[in-house]
Amino acid sequence: MIREVAHKRYLSLISPESHALYISAWNHAKSVLQLAKHSFINRKCQNLSNSNSSQDFWHLAKNISNNFTSSPRPPLFHLNGTTAISSVSKDELFSQTFVNNSTLDDSRLVPPSPPPSDYFIPSIKVLHNDVFHVHAALKPRKAYGPDGVPPIVLKNCASVLAPCQAKLFQFCLLISTFPSCRKFTYIQPVPKKHPIALTSCLSKFF
Incomplete structure (x- = not known):
């Protein structure tokens, strides 16, 4: 209420003084709102402390995420x-x-045996037509990884990017090297058994 009154006063009489009063009222309202949100969350969490249902917890977490932050x-x-x-x-x-929470114990696991010395991978030919179809089939709303390249850009520019990507992928196979910048992953913590890993779409293509 005070913030709205200060804002109207500032619009009717624009001056450094009215602007300073409006900024002060806005900051005060923001502080009060944050305290109210945190108080609500703390009170709800206290109420859930005696609950044995995980469903109640995630229902509250979803409501808080959608409405209070x-x-x-x-x-x-x-x-x-x-x-x-x-x-x-x-x-x-x-x-x-x-x-x-990790309970994985791999201390007793035996590492896999290395391939025989005469083992080799057959030559792989990367065709730009194959890369184009992978680009074109991409879902534009999918999340992107650390490279920040939205899937919709890759999909809409498939005809231009496919030849370049095909050459890059072929070169990676030729020198047996993959760019380090494409190996990073965003880990998105979610209320599931395992967190979601967001990887670069170009890495998935390869």
């Missing part, structure tokens, strides 16, 4: 009660959670 990931809570708000602190908390 602008970030794709809402504030997260450490075991000590502190809140992870920044992207870096959220990533560190997710990473530590995955590490703590």
